[in-house]
Every structure is written in C-alpha cells, then in structure tokens.
Amino acid sequence: MEQKYSPKSIEQKWQRYWESSRAFQVGEDPDKEKYYLLEMFPYPSGRIHMGHVRNYTIGDVVARFMRMRGYNVLHPMGWDAFGMPAENAAIKAGTHPAKWTYDNIDYMRNQLKQLGFSYDWSREIATCNPDYYRWEQLFFLKMFDLGLAYRKSSYVNWCSKCQTVLANEQVENGVCWRCDTEVVQKEMEQWFFRITHYVDELLDNTFKMDGWPERVLVMQQNWIGKSTGSMLLFPLESGDGKIQVFTTRADTLFGATFLSLAAEHPMVSDLCRGKPQEAAVLEFVQKAKQSKRNEREADLLEKEGVFTGSYCLNPVTGKKMPIYVANFVLMAYGTGAVMAVPAHDQRDFEFARKYGLPIDVVIKPAGADPAPSAGELTRANEEYGILVNSAEFTAMASEPARVAITESLAKKGLAELTVQHRLRDWGISRQRYWGAPIPIVYCQKCGAVPVAEKDLPVVLPLDVELLENGGSPLPVHKPFYSTQCPKCGGEARRETDTMDTFVESSWYFARYSCPDFDKGPLDKERVAYWMPVDQYIGGIEHAVLHLLYSRFFVKVLRDLGYLQVDEPFKNLLTQGMVIKDGFKMSKSKGNVVDPDVMIRSYGADTVRLFCLFAAPPEKDLDWSDQGVEGSFRFLSRMWRLVSDNFEPLKSAAKGLSGHVDSDGLPPDLAALRRKTHQTIKKVTEDIRDRFHFNTAIAAVMELVNQIYQTLDNRKDHPLFWPLVRQAVEAVIVLSSPMVPHACEELWQTLGHQKLLLDTPWPQWDERALEAEEMLIVVQINGKLRSRISVPADATDKQVEQLCLADPRVAEFIAGKQPRKVVVVPKKLINIVI
C-alpha cells in the first residue's frame, strides 16, 4: 500500500464509486426503521462557504452513523433557487437569473460531491423549477378557498433598494435583512397568509417540542408575543360611537385620565373634524406617518401628541377623558388606541406631565400606607399592588381586580377578557421577478379571481428583459400579464407579484419524500413513511423566519389533508457560525477561507475533520489554519499506523468482529483491549446522545496514541497483532462517518470485501471495559493527597483499609482518628480528620 497518505486519489476513487453504485439512494422499506436527516438547503449563491461545509459535515456524520446503526436513512439535498441575488447578479453580468442560478447549482453540486456527502442525489430539488412551484400555487389556491390566503391594503415594509415589500420577520432593527437599507412604510395591496389562524397551536407546541433548543423556542415565543388582557370600550362624549382599547392593566382603569390614538387610527379625522384643533391634528398625523419606522419604534422619539378636541368617558368613573393622537402609539398592535394611566405607566406619565393632564393614583405598592399622592410621584409606579380610589374594587390585589373590573364591565357590554399577539399575518407578495407567480387574475368585472387548478402552473416567463433599476419586468411583459378572466372569459390581467421565497422553503422537506410525484404535491404513502424530519440541522439565523413559516405551513398542509404530522422537525440542531480572527467570515472583512482551496491542499477528509474537531456543533467555530494542519497530521498518523505495520496487520487473524478473551493477557495488551472497547463506547455515545464529534474524535486520537505506545513497547505474544488489529479497525470504523474516504480505503486495504459503509456499527463488550485493578483517588479533608491501586472487586471497607495502610496517607493522618470516611465506588475516597 501507499506509504504516504495522499487524499486526492483516494477521495476521487470513493466518490466515483459511491456515485456509480448509487450507494446513498433509498426507498421506503417497511422492515427498517426510517431516519430522516435534513440540513437546511442552500441558496445557490455561486459557491459554497465554510458555513455550508460545517453544516453539511455535521449532517453527513449523523447520516452515515445512523445508516451503520441499521436505520433506513433519507438524506436529501436541493436548492432554494428563487430569490433576489439572482436578479441582481444577472443584471450586473448581463445574463438571465435562470442561467445564473442553474450554473451556480451545477458548480455547487460538484463542490458538495467533492466533500463526499452521502446525499441521495436522485431526490434533488430546485425550487425554481415549475414542477416544484406548481404545487405551491396549488396550495395558494386551496388556502385562498379557505380564507388562509387573502388580499388586503395595509401599511407594509418597503425596501427601496430591493424594490419590494418585506415581511415583518425580514425587517431587523428597522432595516432590510438583505441589504441594510432603511425600511419605510408604504400603503399597498398585498397578499397575506393567515399565520395568525394557527397562533395558539404555534405557541402551545413550543412548550412541548423537547427536541428543539430552548433558545429557538424562546425566540419564537417572543416573536408570537402573547399578552393576556382586556378589550375595553370607551363611549364618546358626543354619544355617537365608542373607542376600543386593549389593555393588560384593567386594574388601573380608575386611573385612566385620557386616551391616546395612533396617527393612522381610522377615527382620528372624525374626532377632530370641525374642531379648532383640526389643522394641528392633521399636520401632526402627516408628520408621524412620514417618520421612519425604526425612529418611531425605537425609544428615540420624544413623546409627543396633540389633542383632537374630542372626549370620551371613563366607563367606570364617568369622568371626561380628552382624546389625543400620540406618536408612540402603534396602529399595528392591539387596536391602535391606548387608555392612558399616567400614575402607573411611564410613557403616559411623561405625556401627562408634558401636556398638564391629570394623574390619579389607583394602585399602592404592597406594604406602602397610605398610597403616595400624585404630586409626590417622580415616575410612574408600574408594579402590581393593592387598588385604592377604585370604588368597590378598592383593597383588591391587581391581578384579581383586573379580572373583576373587566367582568363587571362585561355585563354592560363594555369589556371582555381577551388575548393579543404580536404576530402579524405573513405578507407574501414580492414585487420581484425571480419567484413563483401568485396564481391570481384581476378582472374588471369579477375582481381578484383564482386561476383554475387545471391551468396550473402559472409559469414564470423566461423571455423577459430585466430592468436596470431592479424592478420586476413582469408588469410590462404583456405575454405574461395579459390573459382572460377564468370566471367570465373577459380581458384580465395577471397578478405580477411573486411569492416570498420563504414559501418554497416552507415545504421542501416534505417534497423530498416524493420529488418525482406528478399526481399531486405529495404522495400520501411515501410522505407518511418519511415525515416528520427526525433531525434538522441549520443556522440559528432562521430561528424565527424559516422555522416559524415551516411550522405554519405544515399545519396548513395537514388541514388540507396532504400531511399527517403537526410539526415538521422533531429534533433541531442549530450550529454556530464559522469565525475567523474574531469575525464572521465575510468578503468585507477579508477573512474568507475558500473550501475549494482547502480541499485542494488537504483533501475533503481533513476539512471535515477540522470542522468537527474544533468545537462542538452548537458553538461558533474559530477557523485556524494551524488547526487544519493538525487535522491533516492526525489523518497521516492514522494512515501510517496501517502502512507501517501493513504485513503483520494484514495477516493477523482476528479483526474487530473476532472475540479475544482478556484472561492472562500481559498488562499492556489488556489495556489496549480495554481502551478499544472504551473508545467504541465513548464515540457511540458522544455521537448518538449529544452530537459532540469533538470529544468523539479526541477519544479516537487517544486510542491511536495508545496503539503507537503499545507498538513501541512491543513484546512477543501470540495475541499481539490480533489485538492491535482490533484496535486499528476500531479507529477506522469509528472515524468513518467523519472521514469516510480515508477510512473506506484503509478498510479495503486491510482485506475487507464489504464496504465500510455497509458494515454494522461496532458494539462494545461491557466486560472488556473493566480493569483488574482500579485507581482510587485519596482525599484528606477534600484535598487530593494520594492515589492507590486496588483490586477491581474490592469492597468499600477493603478500599478504606488499603487506603489507611498507604504510607503517604498515614503520614497525613498522623495517628489521628478519622472523623468520617466517604467512599465513592470505583473513584474516590475522602478521609475527614
């Protein structure tokens, strides 16, 4: 065999073999337990980056491990192929988004193959293919029928650079998640998916999804933002109408002295009409609407408002409450109207001070007597406490009072206990070209009419001229937009917006179970076999976006009868970022490491090994060129272990599957045998129970070190080579999910006919783990003082006696009588004197 480890030829050899033998193709096998392992599919941006390499390496280890453990493993790969970068790149390069996308897919597929990932390539999906998105258009139609897809005019987030609307989830700190452009509010007609219909289930399940990281669940809970409170009606003084308000603090209702409305509140213009304040109000509203979203939302603006000239009545005190328009009230949350309780809400307090409005104290802190007067307050007291100045509710505690006050008003039809969520419906219209067309037609006579199912797919035309400014060419592409109304046959215009690309990624995982199915989106039998995904792996950046949308979509598909699961992903692993020199790898920082270059210099196995060894998967990984060298050195060391001892190893009779009894073995061979089995146990448990590949690799390295030591101190014994061979085979088998090419080659070189891939994962022998002697740590008063070796079967009492007989121990005790002796079996003894 080759003396030197040369990954290039080995890796090509095995990659070709896996491809030609279709080694990773799977079908439904009712006799085998299925395991569906999925990594988040990439956007075909051009070439893969180290983040992908890390993500997919982690997944590949699990897939190969589970396969060797006897599961029927589905491990697919595909492309999240619609999206804006394709358009921008195509405009820049004078090409077509489709060509750009498919070229990138070809390049990146090849990159993934060079890394030796065990994908079933026969199931590959590209979401920009009409055979994929046609089903999404069908879902849209079904959702439209059920009212789960609807159109409304509303203020939406607009990114001027991307020339499109963004979902709430795609706005981060007031700027576009893609290009960091300031997002402005724009009133537009948009299509929405009614994710709020599932808000309770989406939230409730987060408390049961024990296979997900806590922090992702908490992020989703925060995003959904449930708050429990009361809906209250405040009658207008004029008598014609009521204003609806949501509050979590109905216990403070007796202290509500005015009302604040959002600038966009529909009643504002009526309330100020004909009043002396009208002009000032309209000017204020105009100004507020123009202010930028992040300025208005972040705590930057000073609280300002203007009196509308109208009053409403406090439903419990009957007092007149002036109605203001205020710049800090959001139309998007609750009803866009807030009852102001200056004594118990800091914003209202500041507002009341500024405009000279009354401050009525109605809560006193528990233990404070009497309640502080309004004049004494320097800031609002927002804590729960005991009610004062609240008629029959005085002396009640806040929480029961909140309910009691609401219920008492409910009898007059002025209140109800209710729940509000922060979550808004998902706006899916995008004014972009490279996406799935929304299957709707607008007819002068019939309005918005769904395309007939039989006319699907609505194919995105490829023969378009892209516009320089990035806007969509569809609205000016007559062959596309010009059509007939499906209802009346009259002249009509197609919807020219496309769907948010997150729609594609919300169900691709289900389509992998039957990517070739053409009678519908999902083949019931196959999808029932494979779904849900048993293990999903991807970046934390999708904690809310993709992972929430997918959860929603699965519930829709379930209710449409396509799926039988409630949640898509049973277990979720969110891997950390790849960092170099303290920063996330990025072109602007100039710290990008190109996977191609690494593979060329060291081979895929080294790159894989480094990604696994440098950190546990959930932590950020610090890229280190020396660390990569170290990984390569280890693989070379493993290679030499076989090449330097090739002849004796090859002729040694017993491989890993053979049994060797430890009776009568010399100590170093007994120790090697023990270490072999300990390593099998350690690696199995580290991968199976916690995905800690770094400690699994460390354990294999320890075994390699011990094999070298054993070889250095070689003594003749008939079982020497058989035991070394067992240890070496353990190294190869246990490493194989992580560095598959090198291991497969070594395995074959040692004379195995069967692929390592199809070799069952090794079992450890419990009896082989135990030594005849065990090392006991001796503590005196909790401090480490000595170590003694005792027979493995020694009782606690015997351990104690052996310990007291130890000269070092005797010295420390110095004849004193121990007050207490604690023995931890097989580990430690602590003598207290």
Added chain:
RNA sequence: GCCUGGGUGGUGGAAUCGGUAGACACAAGGGACUUAAAAUCCCUUGCUCCUUGCGGGCGUGCGGGUUCGAUUCCCGCCCCAGGCACCA
C-alpha cells in the same frame, strides 16, 4: 427594561449524575534524526513558593452559602453574545 445562552491555561476546547480541573489538539520552548531543510519521533508547558519532592499553596468572571467534597447546586453582583422591546 424583559427573556435566553455563556464566562475554564498563551489558543480551540474537555470534565456527560456534586467526586483527580485542564482530556484531545493548536501554539511555544528544548532535544533526537538529517550535510541541511521538510517530514517524523521524544521531553517540557495553569500560576506560584520552597527544603526540587511520590512536595506545599493558589486557581474555572466576582462575593457569599450548602456539602466530607462545588467548574457543576443555591443567593447576590459584574461582563460578553443573541432575541424581544414606546407591545399598551
């Protein structure tokens, strides 16, 4: 402000159920082999003190506590990262 993680040598990290802190690597220093280099192999490497030993003390962000024993559990702080946030 609220919520969730996290803080261990020069570095990445280990210690899985309260039981030897620093496994395994990287880096550094010293040595062997070599004409030389690369590669490989061996030794040292948390800090500190002395009488240099099979030695003593200190040490897991800080301060307390529980325990025979705490990186691990409890209480109170500090710092870092992430999420939510004028949310009524």
